[in-house]
Amino acid sequence: MSVLGLLTPDAAALAGAVLVALVLDVLFGEPPARLHPVVAMGHYLEAVGRRVSRAAGAVPRPGVEFWQGALGWCSGAALVAALAWAAGWAMQTLDPLVHAVLLGALLKPMLSWRMLRDEVRAVEAALAESLEAGRQRVSWLVSRDVTALSETQVREAAVSTLAENLNDSVVAPLFWFAVAGLPGAALYRFANTADAMWGYHGVRSGRDWTWAGRWAARVDDVMSWVPARLTAAMIMLPSWWRSWPSVVANARLTPSPNGGWPMGALAVGLGIRLVKPQVYALNAQGRAPTAADTQRALDRCARVVGMLALLSLWVLLWSWGIRR
Template sequence: MQPDVLGWPVPAALALAIAVALAWDARFGEPPPRLHPVVGMGRVLAALGRWVAPRADEAQRPRRDFAAGALAWTLGAVAVVALAGGAQALLSGTPWWAQGLALGVLLKPLLAWRMLRDEVAAVEAALAQGLEPGRAQVARLVSRDVQALDEAGVRQAALSTLAENLNDSVVAPLFWFALAGLPGAALYRWANTADAMWGYSGVRGGRDWTWAGRWAARADDALSWLPARLTAGLLLAASGRGVRWRALRAQARRTPSPNGGWPMGALALRLGVRLVKPGVYALHEDGRLPQRADTARALAWCGRVVAGCGALLVAGLAALEVFGRPS
């Protein structure tokens, strides 16, 4: 196999990288925080946020705040893409299999299935000890107020974040990596992290994000649009029972996010449960309250989605290597 034009990794290298990243994630999980690129992105965003967003007691300046948020986001995105592209370019002179192995190691921190699975499973284990431990554990995963949640509410919060982050932390990074290499995956994680930290309509952390975080929220919406629907489709396939796409679309429209409702709605319909965030959304309202067994089923299905997504992308890239490139 010869290197692609301009040193871009050949499809076989990208395919191998996806397999390596998923295997590394399953075996070792997350790297230490000091070495984690997403943690680094969060630190940069926190520092920029003090410049971008006005304090809650300051007067709003919509144009200035929006422009500052958009400029800071764009500068950070350019830096992230440049660093990822530079790392990828350094590997261009190596054999395709060496590129694949190295890119897989670099891709791994940009996805996080094992951590997501373990954190959601820990919520169920904590609930077995009592409601307060369950609330404390789910508070690690969600931004909502957990103190008023009963046992079913804790499970609803855990299942909702499982479905949404299945896209944000696994499917979308893999999708963008397959499409645009390491820079694509890094750009997506920058956008998703920025949305998590800046994408609020109102006050958070003593600062007003109504306008300052709007660009970050819209950028994440755009980059997540197709992967979220892919995640929902994979969830529908993973459990082996039929649900009409029209019914899923109707549930997805019930959330403020144009994307989060797709995987959450798919999981709610598949499990036959209702997933509610009071005052924000109610999915599959005719469903029953989730039980302990639903968490185990959801985790098993999501595990199949991760494996299936990886297999599809690897197969697609391998086919492109065999049939899509001149010999």
């Protein structure tokens, strides 16, 4: 199943699978950890990561570390893609409805809207209790030191994570599913997980990733390039044409070539500023976000998910029209 399937009646299985995956996500959230393929990817990356990276303080070997990291990444990616391809191939002869349902069930773990939404809500609920509770809760979402964050900074961190992960956890997996079927979605999820675990310029958990994680970081940048910009455009709909130049200008302020697009779009769209001290200040002239803005941000991101569902439904109905 590939993007070429959008031009044929086979698009029904593609679109139906997306609808099934989104419904399963909203209704049930994440599968148990022992059955979650992304958790299995994490176990692989953790085990291989200890071998390809060097201990903090050890003598650096840039070339060796880079190619070890690249080989470890490629080996895992090949395994993930092969398993996903085999699963998709095994379903090709099934009844179209059964095919779509099973394909959607396999696609579901590659995306995660409900968990992202609930975690951001939990940060706001924790802030309503106390600043310290909010700091502790947002530490589940970000890797930075949260001990000195103000209430505004906690909220900015949560909303920024919401925007960036709308792309990483929803739009990008579905984009690659449209391009390359289940192997595409699985490969993207592997690449994004590898970037989260390996893509550090420096020391993390006692290991130096400056060179060993460089391949993983670059591949994730490449695979997220188009989806990040699509995410920003959907966040800004229906008035993207008026504010798009401001989104572009803000997107260039972040170190990441992709993260600034959805974050900048949400900041500009809501008229708020999103600041990570000493790293970026998006829509700096905007107001500090409030609890109401967190809900507005969630509503706008939910609208993007709804648009993806409606697009899938349209493709499904259009495909059925071809079959008739």
